[in-house]
Amino acid sequence: MNKDNQIKNESGKQAKILVSEMLNNLKNELGINIEIEEGYSIGYPNQEKQFKMDFLVQFTDFDNEQWLIKSTNSIRERIYGTEFFAQNIRLIDEKVKNIYVVVPDSISSAEMKKKRNYSVKINGTTYTSFLTDVLTVNELRQKIVEKASQNIAQGLRANVLGNDAETSIVNLLNDLKNKALWNDYQNAQQTIKSSTYKIYKEILEKIDLKEGFDKILEVTTTNDIPLLSNRGKPKTDVSVTIKTNTKELIRNISIKNTREKTVTIHEGSVSDLxxxxxxxxxxPLSQALIHFEKVGSKKKLIAEHPNSDKILEENLKLYNRELIEFFIFGLHSPLVNDKIQMVDLIIFTNKFAVWNRDDYIKHYIEEYSGKGQFGTPFKWTYPSKKRGQKIQIKGFSNN
Structure with missing residues (x-):
């Protein structure tokens, strides 16, 4: 076997190992209730089992629904062979619902373009495909987590998905494969495969690091963030320290893992605000805010303190930047006792996006100021059973 073929062979093995590691992590570490079979094959009655896929994932809690996975490094002509297998599998095995072709997230931009183009064809109306989609390993992971957690109660489901998002960000930032790809992509990508490199790269580029130029020496990441002075949870979910060949950076990250358009982003005493x-x-603005906390809604404020409503309508919007800094990033809070609790970077995981603080504040004001109350980009209310004690603020996600 010549060197090029050896590299291709090793690259294919690593892509398959990447999927296997991801599936087993979901089952053994996150506790997702799935069964995994490596090396699926099936055939027509009394004939060879000639139609093959790399993995079968069975969802125990959903009538043993089955997904099949074909791992590859590139979307080339051989995809039509996979289509042929998928066509016949669907005729033979009625338990199979979805069939995915899966590529590493670390493939080249050219290969990623091919992946996106074929996905568009599959999901379009002018092309017949027997595949469900072409996904990256990380996209497949998200689909499995979402499917497996559908029957969990809403609050618990949010906790599962949220905690998984935090753990995933910590793991991908600490991943030595991502570090190797960042430092020397052209050479490393031939044999090193990653399910999270695309996200890793976006995060590092958002904090003004340049792939291949700023050589990563060490990354230290933690989600062990100290509690606020009132024992409440800070805005920071993950903090990362990155040492390069030229500098050291510390960034505190807030991770938003939601499919909702509006979410609770803050609750607490109005005195903190x-x-x-x-x-x-x-x-007068302080008194108006105190009146709002007492009544808990704009409707009641108009009825009981109409002048306070007028003051909030006229003046609160002048503080929109400061409100965002406080409600979303934790700045200026009297409860902060460690600078690690104040956020520098915000990451949305459902509709993936990474924002630094200044850019997000500008975007948030422009996008949502007309959608909230009192001229602010927020909806104002009170926590359940806490009227007169606290305010609750709902903000907008990027969904």
Whole structure:
């Protein structure tokens, strides 16, 4: 076997190992209730089992629904062989619902373009395919987690998906394969495969690092963030320290893992907000905010304190930047006792996006100021059974 073929062979093995590691991590570490079979094959009655896929995933909690996976490094002409297998499998095995071709997230931009183009063909109306889609390993992982957690109660499901998102970000930032790809992509990508390199690259580029130029020496990541002074949870979910050949960077990250358009982003005493805005207690805006906390809704505020509603409508929007800094990033909070609790970077995992603080504040003001209340990009209410004690703020996600 010549060197090129050896590299291709090793590359294919690593792609398959990547999928295997991901599936087993979901089953053994996250506790997802799936069964995994490596080396699926089937045939027509009394004939050879000639139609093959690399993996079978069976969802025990969903009548043993089955997904098949074909791992590959590139979308080439041989995909039509996979289509042929998929066509026959669907005729023979009625338990199979989805059949995916899966590529590493670390494939070249040219291969990623081919992947996207074939996915568009599959999901279009002018092309007949027997595949469900072409996914990256990380996209497949997300689909499996979402499927397996459908029957879990909503609150618990949100916790499972949220905790998994935090753990995933920690793991991908600490992944030595991602570090090797970043430092020397052209050579490393021939044999090193990653399910998370695309995300890794986007995060590092968002903090002004350049692939191949800023050589990563060490990455230290933690989701062990100290509690606020009131024992509440800070805005920071993950903190990362990156040492390169020229500098050391520390970034605190907030991870938003939701499919909803609006989510609760803050609740607490209005006195904390007044402190963050640097208002005196006698300031009319402070008094208006105190009145809002007492009644808990704009409707009741208009009925009981109409002048306070007018003050909030006229003045609160002047503090939109400070409100975003406080509600979303934790800045200026009197409860912060460690700078690790203040956020520098925000990551959305459902509709993936990475924002640094300044860019997100500008975007958020432009996008949502007309969609909230009192001229702010937020919806104002109170937590359940806490009217008169706390305020609750709902913000907009990127969904």
């Amino acid at each position: 007044i402190s963050a805005l640097k208002l005196s207690e006698s300031d």
